[in-house]
Amino acid sequence: MRAIEAEAVVRYTDAGGLAEALSGADALFVYDFLSMAVPGAWHAADRLHWLHIASAGVDPVMFPGLRESEVVLTNSRGVFDDAIAEYVLGVVLAFAKGFARSLELQREVRWQHRESERIAGTEALVVGTGPIGRSIARLLRAAGMRVSGVGRRARTGDPDFGDVHASSELALHLPSADYVVAVAPLTEHTKGLFDAKAFAAMKPSARFVNVGRGELVVTADLVAALREGALAGAALDVFDIEPLPSESPLWTLPNVLVSPHMSGDFLGWRNALVEVFAGNFTRWRAGEALHNVVDKQLGYVPSVS
Amino acid sequence: MRAIEAEAVVRYTDAGGLAEALSGADALFVYDFLSMAVPGAWHAADRLHWLHIASAGVDPVMFPGLRESEVVLTNSRGVFDDAIAEYVLGVVLAFAKGFARSLELQREVRWQHRESERIAGTEALVVGTGPIGRSIARLLRAAGMRVSGVGRRARTGDPDFGDVHASSELALHLPSADYVVAVAPLTEHTKGLFDAKAFAAMKPSARFVNVGRGELVVTADLVAALREGALAGAALDVFDIEPLPSESPLWTLPNVLVSPHMSGDFLGWRNALVEVFAGNFTRWRAGEALHNVVDKQLGYVPSVS
Numbered sequence: 078m079r080a081i082e083a084e085a086v087v088r089y090t091d092a093g094g095l096a097e098a099l100s101g102a103d104a105l106f107v108y109d110f111l112s113m114a115v116p117g118a119w120h121a122a123d124r125l126h127w128l129h130i131a132s133a134g135v136d137p138v139m140f141p142g143l144r145e146s147e148v149v150l151t152n153s154r155g156v157f158d159d160a161i162a163e164y165v166l167g168v169v170l171a172f173a174k175g176f177a178r179s180l181e182l183q184r185e186v187r188w189q190h191r192e193s194e195r196i197a198g199t200e201a202l203v204v205g206t207g208p209i210g211r212s213i214a215r216l217l218r219a220a221g222m223r224v225s226g227v228g229r230r231a232r233t234g235d236p237d238f239g240d241v242h243a244s245s246e247l248a249l250h251l252p253s254a255d256y257v258v259a260v261a262p263l264t265e266h267t268k269g270l271f272d273a274k275a276f277a278a279m280k281p282s283a284r285f286v287n288v289g290r291g292e293l294v295v296t297a298d299l300v301a302a303l304r305e306g307a308l309a310g311a312a313l314d315v316f317d318i319e320p321l322p323s324e325s326p327l328w329t330l331p332n333v334l335v336s337p338h339m340s341g342d343f344l345g346w347r348n349a350l351v352e353v354f355a356g357n358f359t360r361w362r363a364g365e366a367l368h369n370v371v372d373k374q375l376g377y378v379p380s381v382s
Numbered sequence: 383m384r385a386i387e388a389e390a391v392v393r394y395t396d397a398g399g400l401a402e403a404l405s406g407a408d409a410l411f412v413y414d415f416l417s418m419a420v421p422g423a424w425h426a427a428d429r430l431h432w433l434h435i436a437s438a439g440v441d442p443v444m445f446p447g448l449r450e451s452e453v454v455l456t457n458s459r460g461v462f463d464d465a466i467a468e469y470v471l472g473v474v475l476a477f478a479k480g481f482a483r484s485l486e487l488q489r490e491v492r493w494q495h496r497e498s499e500r501i502a503g504t505e506a507l508v509v510g511t512g513p514i515g516r517s518i519a520r521l522l523r524a525a526g527m528r529v530s531g532v533g534r535r536a537r538t539g540d541p542d543f544g545d546v547h548a549s550s551e552l553a554l555h556l557p558s559a560d561y562v563v564a565v566a567p568l569t570e571h572t573k574g575l576f577d578a579k580a581f582a583a584m585k586p587s588a589r590f591v592n593v594g595r596g597e598l599v600v601t602a603d604l605v606a607a608l609r610e611g612a613l614a615g616a617a618l619d620v621f622d623i624e625p626l627p628s629e630s631p632l633w634t635l636p637n638v639l640v641s642p643h644m645s646g647d648f649l650g651w652r653n654a655l656v657e658v659f660a661g662n663f664t665r666w667r668a669g670e671a672l673h674n675v676v677d678k679q680l681g682y683v684p685s686v687s
Contacts, residue, residue: 170472188625320493
């Protein structure tokens with residue numbers, strides 16, 4: 078931030094001081110991307126032109142006041158893509174090779190030979206075709222999996238996804254998938270996309286991976302599906318309530334991997350996030366077009382293609 | 383085995399009946415590849431021409447009686463390559479993403495955000511350049527890692543390994559590796575290759591992966607290195623004594639993943655092993671050259687290249 082402090086008055090604040098700091102500010106950098114403080118302080122945004130958020134998903138700031146304003150919204154698209162892709166490949170392999178069971182047997186000092194699954198040739202359906210979904214698709218494909226995507230518009234011949242199916246046809250493509258990866262932006266169209274009907278359409282041997290947003294899922298339906306054996310496992314990095322409440326059955330259900338919203342947070346991510354903001358700050362000062370401008374009606378940065 | 387039973391008298395036996403069954407037999411298929419029964423029954427091999435083993439490593443049958451005989455030895459080269467490669471990529475990602483810690487925190491119902499490591503750009507040294515090592519190199523490279531190999535002869539420009547370093551120079555190449563993967567055949571030259579000196583040459587942040595043979599490692603030296611922090615972790619699928627004795631400190635050392643010699647044993651491996659034998663049986667009956675003929679002086683099937 079040193080370079081920015083040389084060019085602008087920078088006010089650092091927590092949620093409590095946000096309204097006071099926002100008054101008179103031209104730009105706002107929301108570093109705690111899950112903070113719900115912005116709507117409550119919005120009345121004080123008397124000359125704000127630009128809001129930048131330290132995340133890929135912008136759902137926490139998609140409140141009417143911002144959507145209807147002239148304030149330009151930019152996100153941190155790109156920072157997390159490859160780290161999240163590695164995480165997804167990791168949980169796919171953890172399921173296929175039974176690592177959780179190996180660790181359990183190790184704690185019990187038990188030598189119990191088992192057979193494992195191959196991932197080559199298995200089918201992954203990546204729901205969400207933005208840059209994170211694309212990086213996931215590329216890496217799973219490189220590891221020998223068959224990949225297709227689910228996005229806004231159906232298309233074929235995508236270099237990473239191969240086929241992209243329209244999200245309206247999601248249910249048609251769930252039954253053949255061995256791994257279903259949720260990485261769509263959270264919008265009014267995607268909220269609750271993974272509900273009882275979706276889980277019922279999956280194979281009993283399928284695993285569900287959520288690295289998008291918890292609210293893409295109807296959590297009660299996921300819990301019921303896991304209990305009933307409608308799917309074989311889930312790796313969940315995001316939840317509709319975070320931190321995940323201690324009474325959630327997801328903590329203890331078998332074949333569920335819970336991680337604390339960390340899949341994209343590689344060593345160095347904080348610097349990378351500040352660099353994205355600093356790059357846009359330089360462009361903003363120079364009067365140039367900002368990068369990663371969010372379409373506030375869609376709720377994400379539209380892909381170029 | 384049905385097809386073979388139509389063409390030959392097939393005797394099935396366990397270790398206790400091996401000598402009796404071996405008398406008068408032309409071919410021996412050792413299915414329990416870790417069995418030490420063959421040397422003890424060798425006196426009964428009165429007309430044996432061919433011994434096939436259901437494994438890639440042939441060290442259990444490398445006793446002088448076989449080495450000095452005219453008996454042709456073939457192995458199951460190829461069956462395990464890609465499954466083991468997936469396993470190695472899986473443990474690399476498990477270390478980088480801290481899955482063991484995530485599972486531990488999950489058991490404790492604790493939400494504790496942590497940062498994770500990237501694997502792209504990290505360096506893997508694959509010690510052993512046979513088909514399993516090659517498959518590992520190919521997959522780690524596809525996942526974005528920088529890979530080099532250690533083999534009998536130094537060479538450059540290998541499509542999978544890039545550079546292959548001579549095993550005599552192993553110590554020179556250990557210090558830069560983030561992941562060291564042991565997959566060399568067990569021979570008199572490789573026994574104890576990973577000793578105190580080798581572990582001392584590794585980075586304190588390095589992880590050691592053994593999917594070759596336990597005896598490639600001086601186990602006491604590995605335990606000491608892990609205790610002293612000379613390396614950051616180990617994923618061990620093979621051990622000098624199997625099953626790993628319950629008193630071994632490897633079961634409980636932090637940052638050690640123990641698995642029960644299963645990395646290559648994907649669903650379907652038993653059929654695949656019988657198919658390899660059946661293919662060679664057909665060639666043998668037709669008087670054709672067998673596949674996967676082991677060089678009994680080297681102790682493995684020499685690569686074509």
